[in-house]
Amino acid sequence: MQTMSLWQRILLWSLLAGSLVMAASLLYMRERAERRLADAADAYPISAPNDAPAEPVTLEIASDADGSITPLQATMTLPAESHARVRALLERLMDEYGQPQSPHPLHGGAAVDEVFLLDISDERGHSTGTQMAVVNLHGGFVDAHPSGIAVESLTLLSIAATLHDNMPGIAQVRFLVDGQQRDTLAGHADLTHVYLTSGMPVTPPASK
């Protein structure tokens, strides 16, 4: 093997040093991006900026006693981003059900993990201008949900009707639990169906 000239040695060492600097900076950038993503995920849905103005919203509140759903007017600050708006709205609805005197008591803790909005297209692939909300529920909330046809159906109808009132572009809702499809909410209401937000077939109780 021939001995390298001075210039060749300088070139080799500077290339090695350069690659080390590049590796270090790549590692640093990757860590910074991860931190930023994690921060964004933490801040993403829960709280709206305090300086955002409070908006009027309609919450469709279920009542177990008579199987009805009644609109309740409220005001709340909503994030600008649409996924975050839906999630904040549903969290507000579920807060109502967590109150001690709730007409439809649900005490399973945080209900909504994540909401995805998908454009609905027709058979030819053209956008219909409407969206499907995919609501990913927390497994803990679902496991603690009371069991019964009426009580489970009311939860789903209340969510669908509240979305319809406040985001009319959402025409369909689909429910996942911890990211997976589940057969039923708590043994009854079928979660494999897509629920339509309009024309929900709720009949008031028979008059006596």
Add this chain to the structure above:
Amino acid sequence: MHSTNLPPYPTGAARNFFRRPFVFFCWSYVLLLAFLFSSQILHTQTRPSPAAAFVVVLDPAHGGADSGAHLSDGATEKDVTLALANRLRNLLEERGFTVIMTRNSDADLSDTQRAALANRAHAQACLLLHATSSGSGIHLFNSSLAPADATAPHRSFTPWETAQAGSITRSIALAAEINAAFSALTGRNAIPVTLGRTYLRPMDSLTCAAVAVEVAPLNAKDPHDRKEADSPDSIDRVARTLAWSLQQWRSHSTGAPQMDDSLNPAHADAGGKR
């Protein structure tokens, strides 16, 4: 010569036959029986007589490892639905119904097995029985499926998952019949009724007129008089009112008048227990 000695066969035989009244009587009797028998077969094949079996399927929901809801008093839904189904079956069989139960014991049937059993029975009514601690009174549910388009082609194939769509109009009529029976209870016997629609298995796969009946505490608003769905009083009152509504359903379906009035909720003593 031989031919003249022989008796003239046909006329002679016929004469002999008709000359014997006993043989003639026997043959006529056999022919009459054969005619009656064949006409009876034709009759039963073409249209059922009014007294033909009126089949009701009762599906006590849950069972086995699937306990269903846990009631406030510790009872499990699967036991309550079976007790209610047994009581209702007795009342219906006493009144001439043919009752088919999807389960008679603590068996864990799949939704597909339940639907297959019910659909094979060609029942005129299917009741899916549930119990819960949430809400109050009786919750009646029909399927959320939209009615099947009767004019659509290829109606010979019915998708299993949505078979109920073809019977939804009759199912809603059956729910109205049950609602009317419970609404006729007044005073201390009054039981509030809630009507709704939902996606529920195996109801969506049933081809019969189908209603899910969920029994909640009958008097949930009064903590001193709250009766869980498994209380003997609740099971008895609900079973009797359901049996009456099915008697009415049979009467309206077949056109036969309702002769037995013993379960009529309008006759319930307003001051006390039925």
